Amino acid sequence: MKKNYSVQSLFQPFTLGSITLSNRIVMAPMTRAFSPDGVPGKDVLEYYKRRAEKGVGLIVTEGTVINHLAAAANPNVPYFHGDKALNGWAKIVDAVHEAGGRIIPQLWHVGTQRIVGQLPNRESLPIGPSGVNAEGIKVNEPMTEQEIEVVVGAYAQAAADAKRLGFDGIELHGAHGYLIDQFFWEQTNRRTDHYGGDFIARTRFAVEIIKACRLAVGPDFPIVFRFSQWKRRPFTAKLVETPEQLAQFLLPLVEAGVDVFHCSTRRFWEPEFEGSSLNLAGWTKKLTGKPTITVGSVGLDEEFIRFFAEGKGARNVNIDGLIERLEREEFDLVAVGRALLVDPAWVDKIRNGCVEELIPFTHEASKILY
Template sequence: MNDSSSPIDVAPLFEPIAIRGLALANRIVMAPMTRNFSPGGVPGEDVAAYYRRRAEGGTGLLITEGVGIDHPAALGDAGLGESNLPHLHGEAALAGWRRVVDAVHAAGGRIVPQLWHQGVMREPGTGPHPEAGSLRPSGLWGPAGRMTSIDPAYAERVQAPTRPMSEGEIQDVIDAYARSARHAREAGFDGIAIHGAHGYLIDTFLWDETNHRTDAWGGDRRARARFAAEVVRAIRREAGESLPIFFRFSQWKQQDFKARLAATPQELEEVLGPIADAGVDVFDGSARYFDRAEFEGSPLNLSGWARKLTGKLAMAIGGIGLDRGFYDSKRDGRAGGSDNVALLMRRFERGEFDLVAVGRALLNEPRWTEKLRHGHALPAFDEQRMKELY
């Protein structure tokens, strides 16, 4: 939005919404973004200040960067050079997250952690527990030679098949999600977000390229959704009835940008239905561009279809305030600002989704939400400024 154009009515984005026991002042959400600023897995005062600045800027809800669950194979190098990733277990880390939550609450914001298990993307021998193996539903990392921005040297190191996860290992991970949900509730978080996308562990149970199991954890789409559903049920038991659960899913994977969980709305309902029934409140359909139709014959984007098919709330994401998706700009080194608020509002006002997740634009400008609300010019994307304000 710029000062020379006709004003765009963004007031609908600033209507409050209640999700179970969580009351949000507006519909703008800070999307989860990996940061690597937590040495030893422990978020410090700088992390608390980072989230506080976005809450002070008027953003209704903050979803943290991916936070490792209480499992030894949850975190490591996943081909992106990760280090200093935060986790949600242990006295020091939980104390750090309490400081983060307190800082956000003091600024009038709300915050939920995104629980994360890297699964097949974690390179064995890395992370806080290098002795932990690679957890893969069927021992498969993913198909080789697909469209991806992953470092070829990393891919070569991890693509060899391993053994499938055992029943005991599957239950251990489900239990670890439950423990981390309990830790989140005890730390004062306002809900729970689950990373079920982008080729990480939960997503590899959903994806037919990586789940070839013939037991109760594999089969058709509904059967492949069982692991995700059991994770959601375990989290709901620990979170109680008042904390909402957000679930991120995607068609594309880091292993294959053109991958699809579903080619039709009916197939998508088969994937999401069991997960919705398990207790999800909001589906976060991670797409590279929010303004793209997901299936032929309808303008609905991925989140819009999740809402239509499940009856749950939905959150849109993908390039809001930018002209390039994250992996596209990573690949060609370019990312510019984009005045796409008018496109966003057209979709929002026809009821396609309920929440709007903003990523790098909020890194670039912590007060992006406030500027949007008051009709101020939104700054052009500046990668150096983003790094300085990170």
């Protein structure tokens, strides 16, 4: 694979609230589940530190679960609450900063994607806006307003803890059919109160979380919001069908205090709407004026769905198309997932033109903290 493009635009600094990133490359959040009992240890620290040492501009951690009994669906996914877990994250923040990097936690609640009886907290039932999962199966009663208030408070506490520990911002996971997204999506939000209704009204839960987090961290601490059209079930889901609807959907989130939108797609090069080559990040930036992060099979020839469904790996491909879009300022930052999971030095190799040294992604890589 020959280097036949200039990567200069990827290595320009970018200011995000009160911080400046050294380049435009973001490590995408990827669930790794290497934190027994929710506590990230030295191996997780070294995993993130290696990416900072090798030039990643901003690390978004794997999803970390907020302080709610039904937030997690795996006992090895890291918590973002409790002294042991937070002490582990404090050490990770220090290590990343010492290596010259920036890092934010992704704050997460799985909602009704949790299976009844699943660890941890086996006795805790899944929660969701209407108590139904993506298949429409009832797993609990709809969340009460008091339960909603408790969850909003848990997000705010996690945001405050992130700032106290020295993180550089937070990312709220509002994508992929998890709890926040379950309020967005009509199939899982059938409420008739002010948390339900049309696609604009269904943003209220997210708006309350964003506002509570903003109040907890102050005006200059970056809040990134990740959203998606697609869900884990089904991948073809759509929240909105037109740019006009997307603008209406995003406006309440902007007004609530989002600084950056992380626009999750499966393949970054695919247009979001007919009649334009702009992807979801491109449209989001155009419609809101806010900085955006693009993501989706960057540097690879196979999307992640085939990895999950068929156990397939992926070969490295050039990133000419990505750079062309970045140079047109369609988006501001580029999140890299599997390519960085398997190759901690991906950024340095791209910077130095050593593309022939890039390590191909394999299914086995997901089981190792490289």
